[in-house]
Amino acid sequence: MFKLTRPATAEREIKKSRFATIAAPIADEAAAKAFIAENAFADASHNCWAWRIGADYRFSDDGEPGGTAGKPILQAIEGQEVDNVAVVVSRWFGGVKLGTGGLARAYGGSAAECLRAAEKEEIIPTTMLSVAIAFTDLALVESRLEAFDDIVTAARDFDADGAVFRLAVPDRRLVPLAELLRDLTNGRAALDPDILADPSLSA
Incomplete structure (x- = not known):
């Protein structure tokens, strides 16, 4: 299992929609909520997120179809074996619908790309x-x-x-x-x- 040593960001465009991702290490649920509030763009179409601290986790689709955003972000966190982390993926809709499968791939892929590039260190029990x-x-x-x-x-x-x-x-x-x-x-x-x-x- 790993933890981030500093915040990380990534951006990409998928079928004219822009996705901006930010991930950061967090110590507790209060820190996760504060991070999400601070990094949600007011002009974005959706600010979807997930966080994980040990066995505790939360996620949100923020208006996207159920299961297409928050859960794929959480799955990216788990897939990258990162703990004590919060990830926010903001989307600016570009006029082309992605479909539920496309949305899940876009949100999960954006989170995974950001976490792959982030500076990490192993969590030693x-x-x-x-x-x-x-x-x-x-x-x-x-x-x-x-x-x-x-x-x-x-x-x-x-x-x-x-x-x-x-x-x-x-x-x-x-x-x-x-x-x-x-x-x-x-x-x-x-x-x-x-x-x-x-x-x-x-x-």
């Missing part, structure tokens, strides 16, 4: 991991964590015993990291969730 480290192990653990450029320290809170790290860890690194922390601290590091104790997490 991550897990938030809390790790309690005693003061005696702190310097060693911190130095080793710095060697991982794909593990992000989201927070570090101190208490009477040491520090609790909140780490964003790529799932593929969970088990190796848990084993490393246990080795570095002779088993004193407390992990939540406990990767090594839960078979479903270490599978």
Whole structure:
């Protein structure tokens, strides 16, 4: 699965109708609605759209025959394996009717063309991991964590015993990291969730 790193646009003309597409990364439904409102052209015949965030999605035909615009845009999003994205395809009618099949191809194809050309990066599944480290192990653990450029320290809170790290860890690194922390601290590091104790997490 991929996500867009920046907005992307594309334009094309099909049987005298002009289609303008804009796609952008979004974080939530509110951001999707705001993006659609900001990128709907007042003078366009139709502003059709779709967005997807994980298992959630919405789409609109905006006056085009049912199933000819919003759904093909969503199918283009799915076909390009893009998540956390909103796509708006605006059409200016040029006087030649495309038919339902032609409309679906035009809207879906416009969205797919835009998404193909967009700058994307792979979405790497991550897990938030809390790790309690005693003061005696702190310097060693911190130095080793710095060697991982794909593990992000989201927070570090101190208490009477040491520090609790909140780490964003790529799932593929969970088990190796848990084993490393246990080795570095002779088993004193407390992990939540406990990767090594839960078979479903270490599978």
